Amino acid sequence: MTVKVKPGDDHDASHIPTKSFLFACNLVLQVLDKIGPTMAVLRQDIHQNIQRLEELYESDPSIYSNLVEILKKDQRESNARKGTSCSKALVWLTRTMDFTAALLERLAKDPEQSMEQVVEESYSITLKPWHGWISSAAYKVALKLVPESKAFIGLLMAEDEDYDMLKEEIQSLISLLLPLQEGIHSTLRKFCLDKLKST
Template sequence: MTRSKEEEMDKGWSEIRLAVKELSLLQHEDKKASTMAFLCVCKLLIHVLDKIGPTMLVLREDIQRNIERVEELYLSNPSIYSSLVEVLQKDVDKGITRKANSCSKAVLWLLRSLNFSVALLERLVKDSDLSFALVVEEAYQTMLKPWHGWISRAAYKIAVKLIPEREDFVALLMRQGQDYDALKSDIKEFVSLLKPLLDEIQALLGKFHLDRLKST
């Protein structure tokens, strides 16, 4: 974390508020399907999953591996791989898009994990009476279950039994001095900034015929 980020955290900024700021800045670069913006929000997702606790450890480790795979390629030549178009095109040219360790599959599963997180956050602020277990379940049923095989579904059933209470999770998302209404406002702004990027990446994966792949 940079010094400026540390200072902003000291001011009581939540991680979601910091993500809003970073996404806003990255949007000004006007880059289509920005690899940097994508990696930025994926890393935020890691922090959110950490707050849910060890129940999401398997998902977290999978996301971390996928981030590292895409980031390694990006850092090898940031000028070439500044857009995810070039990241996917490289795999297409090499004929490895469907390989288990391809960047294409990493992007696909990172996108699905982000869609899951957005659905979770949206439901969290929309219905304050819904238990966090049901919030997670609804997001999972819509965004991840259709693409999971029996092994992944079995792992989820075990994990969901250990998620924290709604109040505990909300408290972990907030920073010192922030109230719930401010957090809700941050989440809504974050989702509004993130969705266009996710929709763009979804369309891009569809163009390369990668959007229907499933796991075991």
């Protein structure tokens, strides 16, 4: 997957490829599927946000192949901060990607660390600042149901794969995600959407 992110100084110069972002989001769903049914609510939320962006993209791929155009549309229509907007979907998908990258990075660094600790640390720096008390409470319940690190790593590995190969794959994925995420965060700041909190 080749990602060309051009943050630019103004909205017109920015280009963040919608399809690349949605592809990466679907990879996150695959990771959550490995964790199991404890992540069902989060998975459903992510899936709905992906669908919202996909539907708009498919309505006119020539325009909405750039995520910035999606943000501009919501801004023009004064919808950006509304519950079912594509802008809000993008904000939460971006944060979910941050959480997933942080979780995988911590897991790759220290596979012996408890999964609960990995999830807790990743959550604290990525999602917790933006969650209200309901979301935080739901997270605490899900945290008690996550598998142990070794079991989770085993679920992530392909049949003929060892831990070193998985670690390499995780590092490759993170190196692809980081420039994409940086471009999106920069753009969300320009549209004043970076401080949105959950209700």
